[in-house]
Amino acid sequence: MHQVNDNFEYGGSRAAEKTGNNDPNGAYKNLGTVFSRNNQYGGLILEYWDKRVRDDGGNLDRVGLIDDNGNGYGAVLNAINDQIRIDVRNNYRGQTHSNRVLNLNLNTWYLVQLEILSDGSITMRVYDGNYNLLDSTSYTDSQYSDFTRVYIFGGQTYHIDALRLRYYIQNPPEAYVDEWYRYVELSPLCNLANP
Numbered sequence: 651m652h653q654v655n656d657n658f659e660y661g662g663s664r665a666a667e668k669t670g671n672n673d674p675n676g677a678y679k680n681l682g683t684v685f686s687r688n689n690q691y692g693g694l695i696l697e698y699w700d701k702r703v704r705d706d707g708g709n710l711d712r713v714g715l716i717d718d719n720g721n722g723y724g725a726v727l728n729a730i731n732d733q734i735r736i737d738v739r740n741n742y743r744g745q746t747h748s749n750r751v752l753n754l755n756l757n758t759w760y761l762v763q764l765e766i767l768s769d770g771s772i773t774m775r776v777y778d779g780n781y782n783l784l785d786s787t788s789y790t791d792s793q794y795s796d797f798t799r800v801y802i803f804g805g806q807t808y809h810i811d812a813l814r815l816r817y818y819i820q821n822p823p824e825a826y827v828d829e830w831y832r833y834v835e836l837s838p839l840c841n842l843a844n845p
Contacts, residue, residue, distance in 0.1 A: 664811075665699075665701075665809045665810060665811035666802060666809065666810040666811070666813075667807060667808075667809050668711070668802050668803075668804065668805075668806055668807060668808050668809070668810065669806045669807050670707075670806055671707045671708045671805060671806055673712070673742070673743070673744060673803050673804065676712075676801065676802050676803035676804065677801070677802050678716065678799040678800060678801040678802070679799060679800050680798060680799055681797070681798055681799060681800060681815065683798075684796050684797070684798055685715070685796070685797050685798075685815060686795055686796045686797075687766045687767060687768050687795050687796075687797075688768045688795050689768070689817060691817040691818050691819065692767055692768050692769075692818050692820065693765060693766055693767035693768050693817070693818035694715070694765075694766045694797070694815060694816070694817060694818055695763055695764065695765050695766075695815070695816050695817070695818050696713070696714065696715055696725075696763070696764040696766075696800065696813075696814075696815050697761065697762065697763045697764070697812075697813075697814055697816070698713060698761075698762055698810050698811065698812060698813040698814070699759050699760065699761055699762075699810065699811045699812050700713070700727050700759070700760050700762050700808060700809070700810055701757065701758060701759045701760070701808060701809045701811075702727070702729035702730070702754075702756050702757070702758075702807075702808045703756065703757055703807050703808060703809060704756075704806060704807040704808075705730050705756060706806075707805050707806035707807065708804060708805020708806055709728050709729075709730040709731055709805050710726050710727075710728050710735075710746075710804040710805050711726065711727040711728070711729070711804050711805070711808045711810075712724050712725075712726050712737050712744060712801070712802070712803040712804035713725055713762070713764075713800070713801065713802050713803075713804075713810060713813075714737055714739065714764060714800070714801055715764075715766065715797035715799070715800055715801070715815070716739050716742070716797060716798075716799050716800075716801055717794065717796055717797055717798050717799070718798050718799070719741060720739055720740075720741050720742030720743075721739055721740055721741065721793070721794045722738075722739045722794050722797050722799075722801075723736065723737060723738060723739065723764065723766055723772050723791070723794065724736075724737035724739065724744070724764065724801065724803075725737065725762050725763075725764040725774040726744075726746050726774075726804070727754065727760065727762060727776065727808075728754070729754040729755065729756055729758075730756075732751055732752055732753050732754050733749055733750065733751060733752065734749075734750050734752050734774055734776055734785065734786075734787050735747065735748060735749045735750070735774075735787065736748045736772050736774055736787060736788070736789040738789075738791055738793075739801075744803065747789045747791075748774075748787040748788060748789040749787070750785055750786075750787040752776060752784060752785045754776075758779070759779050759811075760776050760777065760778065760779075760784070761776070761777040761778075761779075761781065762774065762775070762776055762777075763775040763777070765818060767818060768795075770790045770791060770792035771788060771789075771790055772788065772789045772790070772791060773786055773787070773788045774786060774787050774788075800813065800815065
């Protein structure tokens, strides 16, 4: 089951709550158009905030992009066993790759970025609440190029907030203010249809 919960949110007033044990329990949302990794920018980035709140009922928080047949890629956060992985989906069935050990905590928000590039590379990055990079893992797979849905699968119970899909930018701009060049941190906005 996948529902809206107004008690636990990273920003705004609501977050998605993943309940139900393991795949295929969860949900997907149609994006309203086809997003291709083979675009003029060279790829896509899916980013969201993830917080694991229970340590039973399946360990893997699995979020990613798939096509109408359930084929695609995702990021896997395992706060129970301190791991991050890349998810490859074939007909909705997931297989994980590129396992890395990362010390994670329950009840803590992490910013996750899944980068799917036209050259076949897939990279997952995990940041803390202050936007510090904690670790990343990569995998190469070019089977799937076009995506029509975003999914939230895996175990229970975890929260997802500020989910957005955007085009890859090789050198993203940085914002600075005043003479001290203080970095402005911007929280991601939830906007699936218009990256």
